[in-house]
Amino acid sequence: MSGHLTVTDDEATRVITLRRPEKKNALTQEMYRTLSEAIDSAQDNAAIRCLMITGSAGVFTSGNDLDDFLKAGLDASGAPRVSNATNFLYALARNGKPLIAAVDGLAIGIGTTLLFHCDHVLASTSATFSTPFIQLGLVPEGASSLLAPRAMGHHRAFSMLVMGRKLSAEQAREAGFVNDVVAPDQLEAAARKAAQEICALPAEAVAISRKLLRPPAEDLTTRIDQETKLFSERMKSSEAIAAFTRFFSRKKG
Ligand code: COA
Numbered sequence: 001m002s003g004h005l006t007v008t009d010d011e012a013t014r015v016i017t018l019r020r021p022e023k024k025n026a027l028t029q030e031m032y033r034t035l036s037e038a039i040d041s042a043q044d045n046a047a048i049r050c051l052m053i054t055g056s057a058g059v060f061t062s063g064n065d066l067d068d069f070l071k072a073g074l075d076a077s078g079a080p081r082v083s084n085a086t087n088f089l090y091a092l093a094r095n096g097k098p099l100i101a102a103v104d105g106l107a108i109g110i111g112t113t114l115l116f117h118c119d120h121v122l123a124s125t126s127a128t129f130s131t132p133f134i135q136l137g138l139v140p141e142g143a144s145s146l147l148a149p150r151a152m153g154h155h156r157a158f159s160m161l162v163m164g165r166k167l168s169a170e171q172a173r174e175a176g177f178v179n180d181v182v183a184p185d186q187l188e189a190a191a192r193k194a195a196q197e198i199c200a201l202p203a204e205a206v207a208i209s210r211k212l213l214r215p216p217a218e219d220l221t222t223r224i225d226q227e228t229k230l231f232s233e234r235m236k237s238s239e240a241i242a243a244f245t246r247f248f249s250r251k252k253g
Contacts, residue, residue, distance in 0.1 A: 004031050007038040012049040012199040013192070014042050017056075024062035024106060025055050032084035039091040049199045049206075051095070052191055053114070054102040057184065058126070063109025069136075070244040073235040085110070086228050089142050092117040093220035096207055098198045102191035103127045103169075104184050112160075113140065115177055116147035117220075119210065120198070122191045123169040124184040130166040137239030139230045143223040146215065151177045 004020040104124040148157040172178040
């Protein structure tokens with residue numbers, strides 16, 4: 001359990017709630033560590049039949065903490081980057097339990113790419129989805145370069161992942177990675193209803209079928225490794241360091 005997120009088992013559903021609203025739920029290394037633990041520890045727990053991830057009212061997450069990116073970019077030690085973020089992505093790739101997301105407000109960067117690892121996504125009418133990796137001098141992560149074109153086709157994936165175009169909830173539903181769009185005050189109830197529906201199904205048949213529907217975990221971890229290598233190189237680029245610095249100096253101005 002981290003101060004910035006809670007993990008609660010509600011009957012057969014493990015609910016992970018991001019709670020760092022003062023920083024728009026930006027994800028720290030500590031939050032990634034707790035997220036991975038919550039997913040990994042559910043794998044051999046037969047009592048948990050479904051996982052759910054959600055954020056705060058008005059913000060799912062603004063993505064990776066940019067201060068962490070800046071520090072990693074400026075680190076000249078040459079030491080291999082120990083990243084809880086990568087471990088979180090592995091946890092998503094290897095996860096065998098149905099995963100639901102309930103998104104209200106901003107879903108930026110990994111806040112959007114993690115949705116491609118989900119099985120059922122609910123969005124509120126105020127949700128927006130964006131992946132400004134290229135604007136930050138970076139490259140897509142989280143196996144999104146594999147999963148996004150698979151989910152929405154190359155052209156829409158390019159528009160979002162490379163051109164950085166933001167999608168509304170309705171556009172994300174049309175693109176195929178959001179199931180339903182509901183009013184913000186209906187979001188939690190809709191997500192819990194979907195969880196109950198999944199939990200009521202025969203668990204073994206669900207697990208086998210889910211595995212059939214998804215690319216093999218090894219394909220996902222291989223792509224995550226390729227992206228992570230490039231992402232780590234890009235974090236040290238002058239384009240990326242300038243973009244991170246610009247974000248924080250914008251705040252001072
Ligand atoms: N990393 C670190 N801090 C972040 C953050 C992030 N990803 N997103 C927001 N914050 C912080 C801001 O620095 C600010 O902190 P402060 O109050 O101490 O100055 C606080 O959260 C509120 O953000 P603010 O920018 O004032 O709110 P806003 O409503 O004007 O804008 C966002 C919200 C999310 C649109 C804007 O903060 C943003 O663009 N964040 C960066 C998103 C991003 O590029 N993520 C990485 C994707 S790979």
